[in-house]
Amino acid sequence: MPKRIAVVTKHKYMGDTLIVTPLLRGIKQAYPESHVTLMAGGAAVQLLENCPYTDTLLAYKKDDGLFALAQKLAKPDICFLVDRSFRAAMLGVACGAKQRVGFNAEGRGFMLTHRVPYLWDKREIVAYLDLLQAITPGTYDPSPILWVKGDEKAAAQARLAPEGTCFIGMQPGANDPYVREWKAEHYALVGDRLSETLGARVVLFGTDTERKAAEAVEAAMRHKPLMLAGKTKLREAMALISCCELWIGNDGGLLHLAAGVGLPTVGIFGPTKYTRWHYDGPRHRSLVSPLAEGVKPTDDAIRAALDAITPDQVEHAARELLSLPL
Structure with a gap:
């Protein structure tokens, strides 16, 4: 059972991160005892600050370089790279993640331990769950959820x-x-x-x-x-x-x-x-x-x-x- 799990989303485009909540819920369903860290843009972190499926929220900072971000993620057992960019895969390697699960896009497949096809004709919110299916197959709810205090x-x-x-x-x-x-x-x-x-x-x-x-x-x-x-x-x-x-x-x-x-x-x-x-x-x-x-x-x-x-x-x-x- 992994003790530490990281989820890395885009540093901008709030909507892209808001629909990550089904993935976060699925991760806690599959690994209820794991510590889950989400790294996302500042706007999304604000909206997810009382999410019950995350233990730590990290907002990208403008001046943070790759290795500064990697240190914050602190060697997770699994890193889910929702962000499809080449740089996100570099971050997965730099943070020392044992398993790096991400979409096989942008020529970055060699940096991933689990390569997931990215299908342009698939709903994004369901595609995110494909990352979890690649490492822990199961039945996961794709409906989005946010929390108002x-x-x-x-x-x-x-x-x-x-x-x-x-x-x-x-x-x-x-x-x-x-x-x-x-x-x-x-x-x-x-x-x-x-x-x-x-x-x-x-x-x-x-x-x-x-x-x-x-x-x-x-x-x-x-x-x-x-x-x-x-x-x-x-x-x-x-x-x-x-x-x-x-x-x-x-x-x-x-x-x-x-x-x-x-x-x-x-x-x-x-x-x-x-x-x-x-x-x-x-x-x-x-x-x-x-x-x-x-x-x-x-x-x-x-x-x-x-x-x-x-x-x-x-x-x-x-x-x-x-x-x-x-």
């Missing part, structure tokens, strides 16, 4: 109480907005329709850089939304999102966060990201307009496919999840 939930409920009793969370902004952001006027139309149907208040979330996209939705809506884009810290946002009845958003970190705190979600995807990052199951709807056969995935083609997703489709998906008349 009681005092955080209470503070979020108190903040929302003056604003209404039913909330729908939306994230209109995204990284790579041209190929990820659904139109602001579409969000506004869906938000107004659901506000009228449910008597709900739309709450707009996002980072400072996504505030402009949220403001465009706010300006286009007849029913005034609650603007929180750029106004919350990460854990505040997580607690506030957990108070919503439904999440509607682009492919991005907050979609994974919403799924993790248990919300039903409507995810809006471009055709090149859907396969790896969508959610399925009875509590999720993932919408995509595929590229026509033979069409190359240029930015303009992806943009056209994203624009082809209609407000009616998104509203229909939301109504299904909320068990409303269609």
Whole structure:
């Protein structure tokens, strides 16, 4: 039985690390007595600070070199290299891990003791569990999970109480907005329709850089939304999102966060990201307009496919999840 296990994820892209929770849960299921260390980006570490499946959380620091990071991992028995980069495999070697389990990508296979094929047509959250299957085959739950503290939930409920009793969370902004952001006027139309149907208040979330996209939705809506884009810290946002009845958003970190705190979600995807990052199951709807056969995935083609997703489709998906008349 391994005593020390390390899990290494990317140092950026919060969503990539949030979906590591099924792997962490599976590791504790397979090795309940092991000490599990997670090395991840600072944002993800904040959101996972009360994860019951980790014993130590290590955040990447800007000035940390490879060997400084290796010293922090302290010779684990097993190192799961979720990060597919060549440098991550070097870290696995440098930290003295006896077994290094990772995706056979980026020409790094010679540094791994267990090489796992990376399949581009597989959901990322399931692919992460392939790493555990490679060393300890078993049945592992792929559903994501995150944890909101009681005092955080209470503070979020108190903040929302003056604003209404039913909330729908939306994230209109995204990284790579041209190929990820659904139109602001579409969000506004869906938000107004659901506000009228449910008597709900739309709450707009996002980072400072996504505030402009949220403001465009706010300006286009007849029913005034609650603007929180750029106004919350990460854990505040997580607690506030957990108070919503439904999440509607682009492919991005907050979609994974919403799924993790248990919300039903409507995810809006471009055709090149859907396969790896969508959610399925009875509590999720993932919408995509595929590229026509033979069409190359240029930015303009992806943009056209994203624009082809209609407000009616998104509203229909939301109504299904909320068990409303269609």
